[in-house]
Amino acid sequence: MTGPPPPNTYGNGSSATANSNAPAGNSSGSNTAATSPTPKPPYARSGRRYDAEASTREPSRTPTARLPYGKPRHCPPTNKEPTTTAGRLRYELNRRGVHPAVIRYCDEELIRQSLFHAVFEATKGVAQRLRQMCGLNTDGNALVEACLLPRIGTTLMHINGYQSVSDTSEQNGFVNLIKGIFGTFRNPPAHTTRATGLWNLTEADALDLFSMLSFVHRRLDGTRVIPTI
Template identity: 30%
Template sequence: MIKLDSFSLSALEALAKIIGARYTGTEMTDFFRKAGFPEIVHDGGTKWRFAYSSLEELQDRPYGPYNIAKIIEKLCDPQEYFGNADYREDLINEVNEILSHYELEVKLDTGKISINPSISPTLSSYKTQTEITFDNRNYHFEIRKHGRDLFIENKYFHAVFECCKAFDKYVQDKSKIENYGSRLMSSALSLSGPLKINSQVSETDKNEQLGVMNLCIGLTKAIRNTGAHEPELNWPLNQEDALDILSLLSFLWRKIDSAVYFNENLINQK
């Protein structure tokens, strides 16, 4: 058995933010159950803060660091990422940044923790201020994937535009609607559309569904369409505006992640 020292609170916080970005609230409860801790149930609060307090509590128990190791290995388990290997590889790289401070690493092929005394820490002390500013937002994984490199090169216009294009494609694929832009968002997310944010039973449910739809339409009209038709010099974008736009896009991406596909027309044809 590997000898483990206790993880610092900073390490637990960084790990909690990775977990919060990976799972919805309901999925987080299931994640802790599968890791061997069924008593940990998401309380409806901010996901990463809930994960952080849960990790603190697990480390305070007997064999605390080994409880954290179980969480890490379940987070990196290959069977949690069928059809999503690229996401898993990027996530493991983030986890290994944390573990490098303890001469540990997660093996990509197995998802298991092993000792590696030759590795050196590469956490935020080696990051530029622009990288820290971006990473502190805890964006959706796809925002980091499509926008981070461009953002840290100060290419804010291109970072936002690439993320908007990727979001458009994601909604198109999940809704199975061959359209784009505001027409896609309207068709996919209207009350009769196939992507359901909630059960649409109450007036509140319907308002939320339409609100998310209108936010997606607004984002498309204000950002994606503008970016596609205007030269960069005619549409300047500073860092703060880019950060705020990406935050909105990250929020909407998580909403679409949790949406259920339901096509009433197909059911009626049966």
């Protein structure tokens, strides 16, 4: 009398008969553990070598490691982060909403990244606009006084109604403001050279000046020119 045929064995030594003939849910825990295949590491499917210590190893600190929020250490400059002098100034001028006349008078100097000449040209732009509005050929303080201070009982330009004492005081203060800009930012670079370094101006000071010049141009936008007889 012959016995039952030997079970078919596989590479892991598990019995095919035990897997196929045993009803679902009837096999004991020991049989299930013996017959279940060994789970493969996730790297086995991709062909890469599995490293059991990879999860506990500290990440390498390379120059390309990423900072918090996913920003790389050495990222190229974007449009919102200009690096050149002209790019930074233009970005900040646009953010502040500076009057277009300010940029128009010093646009070429900004492109050449010459802060020294950009401030000089932007300041001279105020005098040029006063000459165009009043039709005068003078310059400096004489130009400002001829346009905005009373001359033979009247003025050539009114930045307000010029009816009350307060209006007159405001216009006189506007005159002093332009004179102060000329004396502080136009005369020093006109009498010195950039190479000597005797007159230095930071980017922060230049931006504040451009904001003041923008205020002057906006007041000139609403100025009434009094026709001369």
